Amino acid sequence: MTDGIRYERYVALGDSQTEGVGDGDDVTGLRGWADRLAERVAVTGPGLGYANLAVRGRTAAQVRAEQLPAALECGPDLATVVAGMNDLIRPAFDADEVAGHLEAMFAALTASGARVATVTYPDISAIAPLARPLAPRVTALNTRIRAAAHRHGVLVAETEGLPALTDPRLWCADRLHAGPLGHQRIADAFAHALALPGADASWAEPLPDLPAPHRLRAVATELRWIATFLGPWIERRLRGRSSGDRRTAKRPHLLPVEQSGQPLPGSW
Known part of the structure; x- marks a missing residue:
């Protein structure tokens, strides 16, 4: 039980x-923090149905337009809403507009009777130093997320300002997506916010220190990241393309959750 609450239908947007x-791949299957969270929620009671409507590359407006109607049709008693990063890294970012779409989803889902949880974003400039000009955008969006959530x-899983969440060991080489350890930390952060049994604040504790990289190695790492990830991303933007083109939700319907530790059915 979670504060006396038993969830039967969880939908992730x-x-x-x-x-x-970043947690698995498109061949063997993706797991991710929402799948990991669903497994934890399922422990609190049998029969949890779980749908994951998320699609890579979607902006907050697209999540609202494409996923909210389907989410409401599922009749969730638990929903998570995480969107805005794809807006934040675009030139024409408007924090108020993005927050408006998030708040509309918060309002609709809570009005339907669902308990809703979201998250604030860590400092991306600490993950990718070249993204330092975007730091004020992160702060602005997080401020609005908290206000709308209130x-x-x-419920808000707070990750802003936590050095543990910007540790490179939690992130993929592209620095945009969490790796398996990062996805687990995010799942644990949500479990803590939801007061699930056994959840605590240990997800926010830092990993053991690493020696500082040599300056030349650090420069080489940045140049490799630009060539491998930033350059192709900019090219896609200029071409008006998205990583989510022609993709649909991996788990569009409520399906039972199995405690396998492997990608859930419908997760590929």
């Missing part, structure tokens, strides 16, 4: 992080 990119009784 969002983009690539919620889809599980107005609708939405």
Whole structure:
């Protein structure tokens, strides 16, 4: 039980992080923090149905337009909403507009009777130093997420300002997606916010220290990241393409959750 609450239908809305990119692959299957969270929720009582509507590359407006109607049709008693990062890294970012789409989803889902949880974003400039100009955007969006969540009784998993969440060992080489350890930490953060049995604040504890990289190695790492990830991303933007083109949700319907530790059915 979770504060006397037993969940029967959990629906996850969002983009690539919620889809599980970085935790597995498109051949063997994606797991991700939402799948990991579903497994924890399922422990609290039998019969949990879980749908993951997230699709990589989606903006907050697209998540609202494409996923919210389907989520409401599922009649969730638990929902997670994580979106905005794909807006934040675009030139024409408007924090108020993005937060408006998030708040509309908060309002609709809570009005339907669901308990809703969301998350704030860590400092991406600490993950990718070249992204330092985006730091004020992260702060602005997080401030609005907290305010909107407060107005609708939405739970917030707070990751902003936690050095542990910007540790490179939690992130993939592209620095945009969490790796398996990062997805586990995010799942644990949500479990803590939801007060699930056994959840605590250990997810926010830092990993053991690593020696500082040699300056030349650090420069080489940045140049490799630009060539391998940043350059192709910019090219896609200029071409008007997205990593989510022609993709659909991996788990569009409520399906039973199995405690396998492997990608859930419908997760590929």
